[in-house]
Amino acid sequence: MTASPTTTLQTTPLHAGAPADAAWWRDAVIYQVYPRSWADGDGDGVGDLAGITARLPHLRALGVDAVWFSPFYVSPQRDAGYDVADYRDIDPLFGDLDDVDAMMARAAELDLKVVVDLVPNHTSVDHAWFQAALAAAPGSPERARYIFREGRGDGSEAPNDWTSVFGGPAWTRVTEADGEPGQWYLHLFDTGQPDLDWTNPQVRAEFESVLRFWLDRGVAGFRVDVAHGLVKAEGLPDYAPREHMLQQNNTADSPYWDQDGVHEIYRDWRRVLDSYTEGPERILCAEAWVRPPERLARYVRPDEMHQAFNFDFLDTRWDAGALREVVETSLRVYDEIGAPSTWVLSNHDVVRHASRFGLPQDGPRPNGIGAEDPQPDAELGLRRARAATTLMLALPGGAYVYQGEELGLPEHTSLPDEYRQDPTFRRTGGEELGRDGCRVPMPWEGDAPGYGFGPSGRTWLPQPPSYGELAVDRQTGVEGSTLELYRRLLSVRRERALGRGSLAHVDGLGEDVVAFVVGESTLVLANLGDATVALPAGAEVLVASGPLADGQVPSDTAVWAALASEG
Structure with a gap:
């Protein structure tokens, strides 16, 4: 069955677009580098800053505007660097501050802005502040920087019933200086990640200082980890549900997510960033798993953050x-509120969309996929992922691309459990496999040991055999490859200023079709149904996620086309 050609499109305007001189971040495409998994310069099997710097030309050729780095700070790595022990220094695993400066200089040569991760909800237990808190007495100024409380009853029960995002209780009891069991500290994540108390002026002053430290080194902004979690409800009331931060939950009743007090913090931060007036505007991007969308939008009001991931x-x-x-x-x-949406399909916390879309679409996405689980349809998943990305990169606003998705990398769905490092796996007793499967090192060269990840061939997580054929060198210059699709999409997006364009919904193409006109004359059409769909007469195909046949768009395929009215 083939749908009839459409000669006159009926549209409904939805979005007016941004002015041509709008700030860079309003339509920027930002590439996420997970440092331990992108490129290894010294051969220890773990990615590092030297490796990253050497591979930055890949991003220039890809066509992105900026690069965001997940944490590379000093850390015991209990949660892959999101347990920070020193916010102003680099973990030797990745290099040192000189390596950061060299990377920043190379990025500037390539006209790539640099965004770094900021982790303000919690520190590592190895942070000097927490070590001082352990050595100090209950009620001390050192403990007041964190959320220490007396236990319930005789002190042997946790202060409330909160559970960790990673599984298990959210409280751990400490041993006091006299050797006796003492107070409890809150950790919404791992036991190695104690939550800070953001009612404490010292905490607020410290993070404003950290912001300035990195802004002075030339960063273009910050992705803010757990941006919705800094403030807890007064009195820390019981809250029985276990909410998964890495899934969208209605956060209206939560005593630790999306409290109104977080917005005062971000208004203060915005004033810090706005004080840096030379060069491009500095930005804040919220990682906030918040519902409903009207609550999320509060994070990007004009005097707060610039972006918030559209989870x-x-x-x-x-x-x-x-x-x-x-x-x-x-x-x-x-x-x-005059803010752009910030689109995203994959990151270091979720199953890659090339695998996610290969699963049945009738339930929530899993937190990891193992060899004993139902396996994704790899061919179907990749076809849908390419179409989804084609749709996403046409939408007005900013977009984030996770490392390796430009290669069509799937989740590692047969990763042996003995290699898993995600604290979720440990804290749930293996009930949830966690995020290691999306963090597997990048393949650069199909025939090299470790697929060219580093000079020794070692990789901190094993790569699946499928990564060989998906390596960068196997796809470069190959017509129809996922890498060349991304390069073409990003090139046309820039040429036609799609990220700043207006958007109108195209009516009447059927319930299985998503179609918009972006700007004056770019048709974006994604066919999710079984029947093929005909492009309008005279439409000129600019880029397609998969092969077309005589102007027909097959199932699970998306197209950008210049409409005949152009010119």
Whole structure:
């Protein structure tokens, strides 16, 4: 069955677009580098700053605007660097501050802005502040920087019933200087990540100082980890549900997510960033798993953050109606406050979308996939992932690309358990496999040991055999490869200023089609149904996620086309 050609498109305007001189971040495409898994310079099997610097030309050739680095700070690495022991220094695993400066200089030569991760909800237990807190007495100024409380009853029960995002209780009892069991400290994540008390002026002053430290080194901004978690409800009331931060939950009743007090913090931070007036505007991007979208939009009001990841879009199943709804709702909500939406499909915390879309689309996405689990349909998943990315990169606003998705990398779904390092796996007793499968080192050369990840061939997590054929050198210059698709998408996006364009919904193409006109004359059409769909007469294909046949768009394929009215 083939749908009839459309000669006159009926459209409904949804978004007015941004001015041509809008700030860079409003339509920037930012590439996420997970440092331990992108490129290894010294051969120890772990990615590092030297390796990153050597591979930065890949990003220039890809066509992104900036690069965001997950944490490379001093850390015991209990949660892959999100347990920070020193916010102003580099873990020797990755290099040192001189290596950062060399990387920043090379990025500037390549016209790539640099965004770094900031982890303000918690520190590592190895942080000097927490070590001082352990050595100090209950009620001391040192303990007041964290959330220490007396236990319930005789002190042997946790102060409340909160559970950790990673599984298990959210409280750990310390041993006091006299050797007796003492107070409890809060950790919404691992026991090695004690939560800071953001009612403490010292905490606020310290992080403003950290912001200035990195801004003075030339960074273009910060991705803020757990941006919705810094403030806890007064009195720390019981809250029985276990909410998974890495899934979208309604956060309205939570005593530790999305408290109104976080916004005062970010207004202070915005004033710090706005004081840096030379060069491009510095930005804050919120990692905030918040619902409903009207609550998330509060993080990007004009005097707060610049961007917030659109996790509703990431969580949307492969369904045309659901995709239309999330795009239209996002644009409406953000337009009300004059902010852009920031689209994303994959990151270091979720199953890669090339695998996610190969699973049945009738339930929530899993937190990891193992060899004993139902396996994704790799071919179907990649086809849908390419179409989803083609749709995403046409949408007005900013976008983030996770390392390796430009190669179509799948999740490592047969990773042996003995290699797993995610604290979620440990704290849930293996009930949840965790995030290691999306963090496997990049393949650069198909025939090299470790697929060219580093000079020794060692990799801190094993790579699946499928990565060989997906390596950068196997896809470069190959027509139809996922890498060349991304390069073409990013090139056309820039040429046609799609990220700043207006958007109108195209009506009447069927319930299984998502179609928009972006700007004056770029048609974006994704076919999620079984029947092929005909492009409008005279439409000139600019880029397609998969092969077309005589102007027909097959199932699970997306197209950008210049409409005949152009010119």
